[in-house]
Amino acid sequence: MPELPEVEVTRRSVVNDITGARIQHLQMGKPLRWPLGIEPQKLQGQTVLGVRRRGKYLLFDLDGGLLLVHLGMSGSLAFFANNAKPPGPHDHFDLGTDKGLLRLHDPRRFGAAVWAASEQDPVAQKLLGHLGVEPLGPDFNxxxxxxxxxxxxxxxxxxxxxxxxxxxxxxxxxxxxxxxxxxxxxxxxxxxxxxxxxxxxxxxxxxxxxxxxxxxxxxxxxxxxxxxxxxxxxxxxxxxxxxxxxxxxxxxxxxxxxxxxxxxxxxxxxxx
DNA sequence: ATTCTCACCTGCGGGC
DNA sequence: TGCCCGCAGGTGAGAA
The missing domain is CATH 1.10.8.50 (Helicase, Ruva Protein; domain 3)
Structure with missing residues (x-):
């Protein structure tokens, strides 16, 4: 599904909701394309500092690292300020915060949520390191x-x-x-x-x-x-x-x- | 090094 | 109605 416009639309629609939110709990559904790479409870208490985009990846900056989210072919994010329904059969990643719940819905599970210590982390570099220039950025010429x-x-x-x-x-x-x-x-x-x-x-x-x-x-x-x-x-x-x-x-x-x-x-x- | 193919997974629409 | 097939917005891994 999502190419740059869809990912950027997703980023813009979530950044104000999630920035400043403190992570309270994290719930995983079925396995996604890659493992999260960290014990979910270790993200508790971390704060979302902002949301960036690199190619088709969303980068959630945390005060203790980076959460990379990819929507694959069929993924979408939803944000519930309150009373979110329990995760359905295709909801594979729930990020519960004090500002609301961020949910990754992805029937085909080609998407992923991956934790990395930083952008220089080998885990992040494997996904981002080879990416070309941002077409809507100043370096595209x-x-x-x-x-x-x-x-x-x-x-x-x-x-x-x-x-x-x-x-x-x-x-x-x-x-x-x-x-x-x-x-x-x-x-x-x-x-x-x-x-x-x-x-x-x-x-x-x-x-x-x-x-x-x-x-x-x-x-x-x-x-x-x-x-x-x-x-x-x-x-x-x-x-x-x-x-x-x-x-x-x-x-x-x-x-x-x-x-x-x-x-x-x-x-x-x-x-x- | 670059190019090509496969794999991953589920749902849906079309044809029979 | 029901089954089978092909196809779907991505991309890393491994082979050629």
Whole structure:
């Protein structure tokens, strides 16, 4: 489910609720992708200092360490200021605090909550160390982006998804940004010229910001911590629109599979 | 070093 | 109605 916009929407919707909260209890459900890595009771009494985002990870800064949360494919967070229901069969991580209960709901359990002493902790570095630049941050620039593309022979769609050049672009927004840039998903990254790299660079920023403004995309069940869905999906130009007419030129959108992930493109608007 | 494939897990929609 | 299949917003590990 969640790509950068959804994770950032989640962060923004929870940061005021959780910042300053003192952890009172922690309850785990079924195992998630990775173990928490600490005895849950050792988090009791710690205070949440803030919530940051790195790629698709949420970083809860505690006064005694760091809690990394990933939403996987089907995860979402909910915050209950009071009277939360008991955890359901897909609620696998409950963080009870004096300000309310933060709950990770994740049917497929590809998500995770991982404790690390700090960002330099090997546990954190294993997850964050290889991540590329933040596309909505000050370090994202055309020059470095194009230089990075030049070193990769893989199809551009898969380079975007890999997250080691630029983070946060997942399966929906990869197809959408490539449509906006007029580049086919199969185009080899190193073949992309500087002008086209610049179009793609701008498209990434534009698409992610637009999705943020729509509260993200809700295909099945994504919502922010107040249970509100996103609306970007209805604005998608190509994602999940195989066979439907391109919104620009009416050519039927094509679908294909790359690296076991579906891609979508307009054969007229997007050039190899 | 980079690229590719697999694995993890559950639910849902489509076709028969 | 019910079963089976394929597919779903991610990503680390291991192989090639």
């Amino acid at each position: 055309v020059k470095d982006f194009h230089a990075g593309l030049k070193t990769r022979s893989a199809p551009i769609k898969q380079v975007l998804l890999a997250g080691d050049l630029v983070v946060g672009v997942g399966n929906i927004y990869a197809s959408e940004t490539l449509f906006l840039a007029g580049i086919r998903p199969t185009t080899r990254a190193k073949k992309i010229s500087r002008p086209r790299a610049e179009k793609l660079y701008k498209a990434i920023i534009e698409v992610l910001n637009k999705a943020l403004g729509q509260g993200g995309s809700t295909l099945r069940n994504f919502s922010n911590v107040r249970g509100e869905a996103g609306h970007f999906q209805v604005l998608a130009n190509v994602y999940d629109r195989a066979g439907q007419p391109c919104r620009v030129c009416a050519t039927p959108i094509r679908g294909l599979v790359q690296g076991q992930r579906s891609s979508y493109f307009c054969p007229t608007c997007q050039k190899p």
